[in-house]
Amino acid sequence: xxxxxEEKMLTPEIDAFIAKWIDKPGNxxxxxxxVQEEFxxxxxxxxxEVAAALDVPVAKIFGVITFYHFFKLTKPGKNQIAVCMGTxxxxxxxxxxxxxxxxxxxxxxxxxxxxxxxxxxxxRCIGCCGLAPVLTVNGEVFGGVTTKQMVxxxxxxxxx
Amino acid sequence: MAFxxxxxxxxxxxxxxxxxxALYEALEKELKAQGVDAEAQLVKTGCFGFCEQGPIVKIxxxxxFYVKVSPEDASKIVSEHIIKGRQVKxxxxxxxxxxxxxxxxxxxxxxxxxIVLRNCGVINPExxxxxxxxxxxxxxxxxxxxxxxxEVIKELTDAGLRGxxxxxxxxxxxxxxxxxxxxxxxxxxCNADEGDPGAYMDxxxxxxxxxxxxxxMTIAGHTVGADQGFIYIRAEYPLAIxxxxxxxxxxxxxxxxxxxxxxxxxxxxxxxxxxxxxFVCGEETALLASIEGKRGMPIPRPPFxxxxxxxxxxxxxxxxxxxxxxxxxxxxxxxxxxSIGTETSKGTKVFALTGKINNSGLIEVPMGTTLRxxxxxxxxxxxxxxxxxxxxxxxxxxxxxxxxxxxxxxDYESLQSIGSMMGSGGMIVMDEDDCIVDVTKFYLEFTVxxxxxxxxPCRIGGRTNYNILDKIxxxxxxxxxxxxxxxxxxxxxxxxxxxxxxxxxxxxxSTINFFEDEYMEHINEGxxxxxxxxxxxxxTIIEDKCIGCTACARVCPVNCISGEVKAxxxxxxxxxxxxxxxxxxCKFDAILKG
Numbered sequence: 203x204x205x206x207x208e209e210k211m212l213t214p215e216i217d218a219f220i221a222k223w224i225d226k227p228g229n230x231x232x233x234x235x236x237v238q239e240e241f242x243x244x245x246x247x248x249x250x251e252v253a254a255a256l257d258v259p260v261a262k263i264f265g266v267i268t269f270y271h272f273f274k275l276t277k278p279g280k281n282q283i284a285v286c287m288g289t290x291x292x293x294x295x296x297x298x299x300x301x302x303x304x305x306x307x308x309x310x311x312x313x314x315x316x317x318x319x320x321x322x323x324x325x326r327c328i329g330c331c332g333l334a335p336v337l338t339v340n341g342e343v344f345g346g347v348t349t350k351q352m353v354x355x356x357x358x359x360x361x362x
Numbered sequence: 363m364a365f366x367x368x369x370x371x372x373x374x375x376x377x378x379x380x381x382x383x384a385l386y387e388a389l390e391k392e393l394k395a396q397g398v399d400a401e402a403q404l405v406k407t408g409c410f411g412f413c414e415q416g417p418i419v420k421i422x423x424x425x426x427f428y429v430k431v432s433p434e435d436a437s438k439i440v441s442e443h444i445i446k447g448r449q450v451k452x453x454x455x456x457x458x459x460x461x462x463x464x465x466x467x468x469x470x471x472x473x474x475x476x477i478v479l480r481n482c483g484v485i486n487p488e489x490x491x492x493x494x495x496x497x498x499x500x501x502x503x504x505x506x507x508x509x510x511x512x513e514v515i516k517e518l519t520d521a522g523l524r525g526x527x528x529x530x531x532x533x534x535x536x537x538x539x540x541x542x543x544x545x546x547x548x549x550x551x552c553n554a555d556e557g558d559p560g561a562y563m564d565x566x567x568x569x570x571x572x573x574x575x576x577x578x579m580t581i582a583g584h585t586v587g588a589d590q591g592f593i594y595i596r597a598e599y600p601l602a603i604x605x606x607x608x609x610x611x612x613x614x615x616x617x618x619x620x621x622x623x624x625x626x627x628x629x630x631x632x633x634x635x636x637x638x639x640x641f642v643c644g645e646e647t648a649l650l651a652s653i654e655g656k657r658g659m660p661i662p663r664p665p666f667x668x669x670x671x672x673x674x675x676x677x678x679x680x681x682x683x684x685x686x687x688x689x690x691x692x693x694x695x696x697x698x699x700x701s702i703g704t705e706t707s708k709g710t711k712v713f714a715l716t717g718k719i720n721n722s723g724l725i726e727v728p729m730g731t732t733l734r735x736x737x738x739x740x741x742x743x744x745x746x747x748x749x750x751x752x753x754x755x756x757x758x759x760x761x762x763x764x765x766x767x768x769x770x771x772x773d774y775e776s777l778q779s780i781g782s783m784m785g786s787g788g789m790i791v792m793d794e795d796d797c798i799v800d801v802t803k804f805y806l807e808f809t810v811x812x813x814x815x816x817x818x819p820c821r822i823g824g825r826t827n828y829n830i831l832d833k834i835x836x837x838x839x840x841x842x843x844x845x846x847x848x849x850x851x852x853x854x855x856x857x858x859x860x861x862x863x864x865x866x867x868x869x870x871x872s873t874i875n876f877f878e879d880e881y882m883e884h885i886n887e888g889x890x891x892x893x894x895x896x897x898x899x900x901x902t903i904i905e906d907k908c909i910g911c912t913a914c915a916r917v918c919p920v921n922c923i924s925g926e927v928k929a930x931x932x933x934x935x936x937x938x939x940x941x942x943x944x945x946x947x948c949k950f951d952a953i954l955k956g
Contacts, residue, residue, distance in 0.1 A: 227673065228635070230655035235597060235636050269657040269814070270638030272597050288559030289757065289790050290716035292804055301941065305919060326639065328598055329562035330376045331716035331788075332413025332723050341600070343379030349946070 211247045212255070216240060220255050230256060230266060234273060242282075243274035271326070279314040279321030281359045283339050288327030290334040295349075299335055300324055302349040306356055319360065367402040367444055368422040372483060374409035374569050375562075375601050381433060382417040388436035389419075393444070396437075402444045408570015410483035411724035412470055415455065420483070425464035428453040470721050473739055475702070477710050478563075478686040479726050482570030487605050490612040493573040499618055501692035505581045506626050509692075511541055514585045518688070520696035522708030527553060527644070527681035528756065528785045529861070530707070530774040533688075536678060539668035541586040543676035548588035550579050550632075551672065551679040553649060554595035554602070557641040558757035559808065561788035563712040564682035566724055568595065568602035571686065572609035576632060578688035580619065582678050583630040591632040592672070594649055598639065606634060641758075641812035644786075645860045646671075646679045648814070659814045660860035681786065683712055703729035707773030711784070717754075717791035718745045727772075734768040737791060748793040752876070756785030758805045758812075759865030761872025762798070781872040783865070797894035798877040799884050802869045803831040809866040820863025823854040827870060834881065836897040837888035844874060844881060893955050896940045900956065905930040907952035914944035914953065 212220075219236045223229040233256065237248050244267055253260040267273040283303060287296045300311065303322050307315050314321040330336045333345025337352075339359055347355070371386045386406060393399040410418045415429035419439065426449050428439070435453060442448045455468050465471050476482075485492035493499070505514055519534030540548060552575055556564040568575065579591045595603055610632055613619040621629045635653050642648045643658040650672050652658040671677025687709060691699045700708045707729040713736065716722050720742035727736060733753055737743065744750050752762040761782035763770070770776050774784050792801065806828040815821045827850050830843050851867030858864045874881060883889045890898040903914070903923075910928040915921075922938050925931030933944070945953045 228653050228655035231638055231652065232636065232655075235638070265657055266655070270640050272637075272639035289754070289788065289801075289804070290560045290722075292559075293717050293790065293792065293796055293801070298942075325598070326557070326641070327559035327561070328375075329556070329565040330379060330413070331560050331562055331714055332376050332416070333379060334716060334722070336379070343375065345376070345379050 210251065211245060212237070212251045213240060217255075220252075224256065230258060230263065231270075234263070234267065238273060242278050243276055245277075246275075277314070278323075279319055281320050281340055281362070283320060283322045283337060283356075284325040284328070285322065286326075286328050286330070286334070286336040286338075287324045288331060288334075290331035291327075291336055294334040296324075296335045298349055299337060299347060299352055302352045303356070306353055320356070365401060365403040368405060369402055369439075369444075370405050370407045370420040370422065370483065372408070372410050372416060372418045373406040374413075374482075374566055375599075376409065376413040377416040377418060378601070384433045385417050385419070385431055385436065388433035389439065392436045392440040396440050396445065398440065398444050402440075405486045406488065407484060408482040408487050409479075409566040409724055410465075411474075411479065411566075411726075412468075412721065413724065414720070414722040418483075419453075420465065424449075425466075427455055427465045427468065429455045469742065470723065470725075470740055473731060473735055474726050475710050475728050476726050477690050477702075478567060478574075478683050478712050479570070479724070480690070481574065482566060485571070487570050487572055488608055490573060490609065490616060490618075493571070497693060498573055498689075499577055501689035502577050502580055502584075502618065503624060504692055505584055506624055506628055511585045511587075514581065514692070515541065517696045518691060521691045521699040522696075522703070522706075523684065523687055523691060523699070524707065524774065525681060526683035526687070526711070526786070528759070528783065530784060533680060533684055536668050536680070537582060537586055539666070540588075540676045540678045543669050545676050547590075547675045548586055549672045549675055549677040550582045550586070550588045550591035550630075551650070551653070551667075551677055552579055552591065552593040552595075552685055553644065553646070553679055553681045554593055554599075555637045555643050555649060556596060556599075556682075556786065557644045557812075558759075558786045558788045560716055560757060560790050561714045561786050563714055563724055563787050565596075565599050565602050567682050567686050567712075568599070569605050572602075572606045573613065574686045574689055575606075575682055576609055576613055576619065578680075578685035579632060580623065580630050581688060581692065582680075584628050586676070586678055588678070589630050591630065592635050592653055593632060594635050594637060594643070594653055596639070597636040603634065603636070610634070640814075641808070642814045642860070642862050645862055648860065649679065650677065657814070659816050660862075662859060683787070704771060704773045704776075706775050711772065711787060713755075713787045713789045715741050715789050715791070717789075718748065718793040718796070719743070719791040720745055729773045730771040732769050732771050733763060736772075736789070737768070741791065744791065744793050748795065751792045751794055751796060752798070754782075754790045754792065754801070754869075755788065756783035756865075756868070757788045758808045759783060759861070759868055760785045760788075761868050762792075762876055764876050781868075781875055783868070795892050795894070797835075797890050797892035798873050798880050799831065799835050799890070800892070800894040802873045803828065803835055805869040806831055806866070809862065813862065813866075817857070817859040817863060819854045819857040820859070820866060823850045823858075824863070824866050826850055827854075827867065831870075834884050835890075835895045837884060837895075839881075839885040841882075841885055843885070844878070847874065899940055900935060901933055901938060901940065901942070901945055902954045903931050903933055904952050904954055907950050909950060909952075911950075913947050913949070917943045917947045919943065 908930040915923040922934040
């Protein structure tokens with residue numbers, strides 16, 4: 203093992219969170235949410251540390267992570283673009299936005315651009331159907347997006 | 363009234379994304395700058411429902427209803443309306459004022475009746491006092507001090523309240539099971555895992571009126587004898603989570619949650635648990651597994667959660683919309699509630715009206731309202747003058763409703779009888795540009811992706827059906843494929859373990875029933891009349907219209923358009939990837955899609 207891998211990954215804040223939840227049954231998913239909030243994904247080492255802290259098998263943790271769409275095992279881009287593919291957005295051109303995004307950034311879905319700036323994912327309904335088609339960048343919602351605006355939105359976040 | 367005017371600004375997720383927060387801040391600044399911040403009270407409210415026209419600002423007491431307000435309009439609203447008392451005409455929804463200027467006069471609101479959304483767009487959801495001022499927690503007080511458990515259950519049963527998550531099970535009966543179950547501990551759960559893509563009523567309720575859910579859950583706790591409640595909410599709804607957490611903290615501070623509620627010997631508390639993006643967790647047994655921190659896989663019922671639920675204890679699970687109805691039923695009585703609606707379905711239903719409709723938004727109508735009223739009177743008809751094709755209700759578990767059934771009054775039974783279902787309340791309107799095979803494929807892709815994989819009928823049947831639909835959409839289908847689709851659908855309905863698998867084939871059965879001709883066109887003629895199925899589509903340049911501006915050739919990502927400048931261009935059909943960029947780019951309508 204390298205020296206860096208031996209360093210503890212979970213931050214003191216996460217440790218405190220775990221301490222608060224440790225006696226509550228069903229705490230695993232809440233802890234994983236907290237870990238992902240910190241790192242943007244669930245790093246392998248963090249999963250091992252959570253396993254030790256909560257005293258649950260690592261296999262169970264990976265079982266949960268891989269079952270739920272929300273948890274990620276790879277690091278997303280600095281700017282995360284999420285295109286809504288709920289029904290209303292799909293009918294109003296959500297797929298065109300994804301195609302445009304892929305063309306503009308040169309990456310497929312769920313991959314990160316080479317410079318680590320952007321990653322694109324298709325997500326389930328984000329509940330802004332009245333504004334379809336919708337996408338979010340780092341959580342900020344953009345409604346009624348056209349493929350032309352798509353380019354501008356990407357530029358807005360480039361290099362930030 | 364301490365203030366002369368109240369300015370209500372929508373702060374729901376949809377309006378927020380239309381810069382509602384910037385607008386709120388601009389108004390705040392202008393009120394101060396123009397020296398009238400002591401005269402007008404600025405209030406952040408929940409969703410008004412008219413998301414299409416957001417951000418929305420409503421000014422009391424004259425009820426002026428301003429739409430599509432931008433931060434730049436703030437100065438004018440303050441200087442004209444607040445100071446001079448004159449409406450800003452260009453911001454009114456109905457600018458010629460033929461029908462008045464308040465929200466009630468707008469067609470969108472006229473046929474609506476708001477029970478669940480009674481406080482959305484009226485109160486500031488971040489302050490418990492505003493909820494209490496509108497009879498909030500009065501129902502809880504009544505339940506704790508003036509009613510027995512049996513009386514509460516009888517009231518709900520007499521009211522005819524049925525589960526709004528989609529299945530329509532009588533709420534009073536469900537509570538009765540849990541009340542009568544013998545156990546040292548019982549739980550109350552709120553299902554806020556709104557997974558149906560295209561529905562957002564639960565998010566808006568949690569954001570706009572979080573206390574209505576908390577109050578109802580506490581009522582249930584007192585009625586069935588539970589001391590702990592959980593709200594299972596999607597992690598994708600950060601604003602709703604924030605508002606609920608805030609509301610829980612305030613309720614605890616006021617002694618409305620926690621030990622000895624309202625000074626009685628009853629104690630009850632509520633915690634949030636976050637979902638993590640699994641549609642199957644909307645199914646109650648899967649939801650409970652997820653709260654327990656496990657993979658969200660359903661288990662066979664019975665035993666039902668009402669008897670054996672969370673950690674094996676009796677558990678009442680209701681959906682957000684169901685909860686939000688309950689305080690009103692307790693306060694106004696079952697006779698009032700059951701006077702609204704149809705024979706079998708009482709009260710109102712909230713729908714997220716979206717798709718190719720003029721007025722997208724969140725609506726609440728009495729049961730028994732017809733689809734025609736919803737689509738044309740409230741929704742304002744189809745966008746861009748296109749032709750109505752179908753309305754889809756019930757999401758990935760539902761079906762389509764066509765023109766000839768538009769006069770069907772909406773209730774649980776009538777929707778089922780025409781091959782659709784109530785569902786959680788998504789209502790998506792499709793026009794002639796939408797391909798029925800493509801939409802069905804979309805839903806199947808969704809359910810295949812969301813299937814937990816535990817039982818074979820859902821895991822294998824869904825995938826096989828998806829593959830067949832994919833083949834049809836590429837023009838490679840055979841006539842007998844339709845029979846295979848139907849056979850598999852039957853098998854899935856009968857043999858799947860949970861609601862997801864049992865209802866996943868509904869979109870197939872419903873669309874084949876109403877639109878068999880369109881399936882046959884794809885199969886026999888290799889034609890997609892809506893031009894949605896890419897493999898059955900081609901782009902060609904109309905020689906007479908092309909002026910040779912080269913715009914299309916420059917935008918083509920695979921360089922398959924050739925031609926001299928100022929001479930008609932040609933698309934190489936073998937190379938074309940049908941991305942449609944040339945079609946969008948051409949300013950002379952010289953490219954034919956079909």
